[in-house]
Amino acid sequence: MTRKLVHVAAAVIEDSNGLVFLAKRPDDKHQGGLWEFPGGKVEIGETAAEALKRELLEEIGITVKSAKPLITVPYHYPDKSVLLDVYHVSEFSGEAWGAEGQQTAWVDKKDLDSYPFPAANRPILNAVLLPDVLLITPECDSLESCLLGIKKAVQTNKVSAVMLRQPQLSDMVLSQWFQSIRQDRIFSMDDGKAGKRAPLLIINSSLELANQLEAPAVHLSSSRLKSLTSRSVFAGRWLSASCHNQEELDIAAQTGCDFVTLSPVQKTNSHPLASPLGWGKAADLAGQSPLPIYMLGGLSSQDREQAKKSGAQGIAAISALWT
Ligand SMILES: Nc1nc2c([nH]c(=O)n2[C@@H]2O[C@H](COP(=O)(O)OP(=O)(O)OP(=O)(O)O)[C@@H](O)[C@H]2O)c(=O)[nH]1
Numbered sequence: 055m056t057r058k059l060v061h062v063a064a065a066v067i068e069d070s071n072g073l074v075f076l077a078k079r080p081d082d083k084h085q086g087g088l089w090e091f092p093g094g095k096v097e098i099g100e101t102a103a104e105a106l107k108r109e110l111l112e113e114i115g116i117t118v119k120s121a122k123p124l125i126t127v128p129y130h131y132p133d134k135s136v137l138l139d140v141y142h143v144s145e146f147s148g149e150a151w152g153a154e155g156q157q158t159a160w161v162d163k164k165d166l167d168s169y170p171f172p173a174a175n176r177p178i179l180n181a182v183l184l185p186d187v188l189l190i191t192p193e194c195d196s197l198e199s200c201l202l203g204i205k206k207a208v209q210t211n212k213v214s215a216v217m218l219r220q221p222q223l224s225d226m227v228l229s230q231w232f233q234s235i236r237q238d239r240i241f242s243m244d245d246g247k248a249g250k251r252a253p254l255l256i257i258n259s260s261l262e263l264a265n266q267l268e269a270p271a272v273h274l275s276s277s278r279l280k281s282l283t284s285r286s287v288f289a290g291r292w293l294s295a296s297c298h299n300q301e302e303l304d305i306a307a308q309t310g311c312d313f314v315t316l317s318p319v320q321k322t323n324s325h326p327l328a329s330p331l332g333w334g335k336a337a338d339l340a341g342q343s344p345l346p347i348y349m350l351g352g353l354s355s356q357d358r359e360q361a362k363k364s365g366a367q368g369i370a371a372i373s374a375l376w377t
């Protein structure tokens with residue numbers, strides 16, 4: 055089935071306290087009665103950014119000062135196919151309100167899950183909660199050096215998601231390392247500062263091991279992704295996977311992954327034989343996937359903006375984030 059995608063511009067509007075603005079869709083509209091990120095259809099002759107500006111003024115009375123691309127989500131409802139072009143808006147003037155009579159709310163990010171949204175919105179909610187830089191640990195000689203490196207990265211590089219990847223270890227030793235690292239103070243809940251959340255600790259392992267450890271997040275290699283039969287065995291927790299091409303991205307979306315890495319974008323010392331996708335191909339692939347994507351391979355924090363312009367959530371890196 056190839057049905058024309060209805061191009062929609064929508065905004066995750068965030069105020070200075072980190073609250074996000076939602077509106078309720080009128081009952082008589084498509085996906086009526088559910089909550090939404092304000093926005094609407096891109097009209098002929100308009101760019102998505104122009105449509106966003108117009109819709110936000112019409113629907114909620116604010117003037118957008120700057121809008122940054124967050125995620126694009128192609129989604130097929132039984133009765134309609136949409137391409138949601140979602141921006142992050144934190145600079146605007148005016149006071150947001152329901153200018154079309156719709157119910158509205160400013161919501162804490164951690165409470166977003168309790169609002170019913172259209173099914174297409176799942177990846178947007180994930181994109182809102184995930185950071186834009188993901189550290190993948192290099193292979194470490196000892197638990198001590200691994201933990202020290204993680205702490206340094208979190209403190210100096212403002213990394214707030216860490217993937218523990220130690221393919222040289224047995225499952226038994228990996229479990230011990232994971233449990234020690236998880237217990238460290240940097241992974242315990244907030245340190246008292248407003249809005250500061252503990253970094254997300256992701257284990258790169260089998261799903262079975264992640265389940266045994268009750269890990270909050272697991273990252274699967276592409277071969278593990280391909281043999282995954284059901285998302286529900288890891289229900290309620292973060293599931294991600296390594297992808298290198300369209301086929302793997304499709305599998306990740308179909309199986310219900312929350313996000314993925316896409317690699318290698320550039321030439322990288324950790325996988326010297328892999329031929330890089332380059333930004334153009336990586337952006338093409340990102341545009342067709344509904345999921346938040348971390349670009350990976352020869353990248354550093356400086357590539358964050360380029361990655362976002364290419365439709366990604368941000369970047370993942372090993373050496374560039376490890377001091
Ligand atoms: N604005 C918005 N639309 C969404 C979201 N999620 C989602 O699936 N959609 C779908 O995207 C389409 C957006 O259309 P819309 O109804 O907002 O369009 P509009 O403002 O131009 O309204 P109109 O049709 O009354 O002119 C709808 O089919 C809606 O169900 C969301 O978070 N925000």
Ligand SMILES: [Mg+2]
Binds near residue numbers: 092095109113
């Ligand atoms: Mg609308």
